[in-house]
Amino acid sequence: MHHLLMTLLVVVASTGAAIAIVELLHWSLARLGRRSELAADLARTAHHPFLATVTVFAIQQSIRAAADEFPGRGPVLHLLVVLFIAGFAWMVAALVLVLEDAALARWRTDVPDNLKRRKFKTQLVILRRLTVAVIVVLALGVVLMTFPGIRALGASLLASAGLVSVVAALAAQSTLGNVFAGLQLAFSNAVRVDDVVVVEGEWGRIEELTLTYVAVQIWDDRRLLLPTSYFTSKPFQNWTRTGSAVLGTAELDVDWSTDVEPLRTELRAVCEGSQLWDGRVCVLQVTDAVGGMVRLRALVSAADAGGLFDLRCLVRERLVAYVWRNARGSLPRVRADLQQDSGPTRPVPRTDAAGDAPSDGRVFSGGNDGQSRGTQFSGPEEELVTRH
Template sequence: MPSTVKALLAVTVAVGLAILVVGILHRLLGRLGRKSDLAADLARTAHKPFLATMILFGIQQALRVVTNDFPGRDAVLHVLVICFIAAFAWLVAAFVLVLEDAALAHWRTDVENNLRRRRFKTQLVMIRRLTVAAIVVLTLGVVLMTFPGIRALGASVLASAGIVSVIAALAAQSTLGNVFAGLQLAFSDAVRVDDVVVVEGEWGRIEELTLTYVAVQIWDDRRLLLPTSYFTSKPFQNWTRSSSAVLGTAEVDVDWSTEIEPLRAELRATCEGSELWDGRVCVLQVTEAVGGMVRLRALVSASDAPSLWDLRCLVRERLVTFIWEHQRTALPRYRADMANVTRSVADTVRPIPRPESDDARMFSGGNDADERAATFGGPDELHDPVPVPARDSRF
């Protein structure tokens, strides 16, 4: 039998066996997936990379064992080795992603008091990105090492690694700075996914945290993209670093004649009648009494930042409505003392003193000044007609 025909038969048998084995394991995982979400996710995610890995492995072994030589055997085996390395890396990445997805599903962040969960999610997402990047880099390195010429250059490459690393660091200084900043943010607990922050004068939520940039979802659904180094070099506000519960204020300016206790009772009734209030803080205080007005500050608390915003708006609305309906005299008023205003306007107007020195005048008080005034003001059309210059005086 010709070697080519033997190779084709061996490849066909190997592919069939690989498909059979993978099919059996896939069905077993499918049955286990009815009781386990991890097995179901593994059967769904790792099926294709596992099938590709097994097929390539079977073809490679069949060609090595069954056939001795055929045209282009070495080149075909080399290509199969490269494809097998890539498929195996795909399989490893699929396993890692399945495990990380299972951990994220277990530590969900859409619950109350999710501080530890958000910290874990941030670190796990960062580890996932590093893991995928490391798998890709290692795969490329292993593939390159399959070429004999590159293996021979390995010693020289290692010898020049110091120079190359210095050049790479200088060329990618900004990128590497963002990468290290992203790692610092993930593991220093300075900011996490779903944290509520105030950055660049914008109030929003950390939507995504990568190795190079941070995406902030602003309250009006805009996205503010900032490099990760921004959060390690510039100050910003993190409202949910220690807990999701926060405090907020609503300020109102009123007159000095305002009765404070009815407003304090209205604030208490507003907080107790709203599901936005978490029951911790509900205080009304006079913070300023200058400039003819009294400033009232209502300090309230809520379980999270969005609820706090709505609660502040509600408190401000109820206080304004209560003042308008029950204490209209408490509206801000401006007072002026008119008792001493007895002189007429004519008595208060003083004539401007005329300068006695001609040096203080530019267009009056002297011949030169009058000429300058005539030049800038133009001739008098009624008494001084415009003279027609002689032809000889023109340029």
């Protein structure tokens, strides 16, 4: 009875000493954290796993040193070993997360030119998830190896490891494909966190990139979740792969009588008067003239995709207002001839001496260019005669 009390006293004393040491270190780190963000994060994140690991270790060593043989001594010590392994893995994962948070805090992405920072953040986020998964798997493997029966079974399992790996790969083909696709995305720079993309007809921003899925924040705050293999097997638009600055268009249909130059001047005034324009591109072009209307396309540029969307809306609004105020005759109109047909009113097409259409009215015949073009599409004249 006296020995049991002494053992309990040793265990309680060593546990109390371990807790006191951990709390003293935590208090010191907390005070140091007033001047260092790394120390504050370390004190906040690693406190509980470090306390659990040191406490279990102190109890384990106290029982080994002070306690003699007693019923259940082996299972108790084995349980403490398992708890120590779990606590140590928890502590290592916490330390890794602290270091990764420090790196992310140093390489912030909320800056104008953040291409390299977004690349680094994407790779670090993927590595963080992979690191935690590896730590958990290793810890589980070490725990299993503490059981003698499983340790003896390991030799026989190694012999059939090839067959088991093939079966597992076939069963988890989709999951493993997404995992490898996630690693490929992290290091190929095809897509990064905060990239602006167009996928499945939706315009949005890469919000989260994991080993198995990618979360795209749509412009109206919806979330589009796609497997990582989607971005390695299907085409998609990445507006910010080489930079955040992008181009966009605003189109307008007007009548053929429209004077384009005043609208071009108005577009320049709108761009120069807006902070959304980055000063690179401000162009108005006639891109189509069919169906009784002329299509004008305003091409503008902005520093990022969000600013471009607002600038396009502003340009469209100001051009429409300008046409309505100053050039209502330029509005699209439909023309129809209501007179009755009283015979041919159009001039007879000009023909050459042989009665054929003039050379400037033919594409595949007449002139050297027409003859060569016709040969490309129908073959030499000799072949046509032979064929007939």
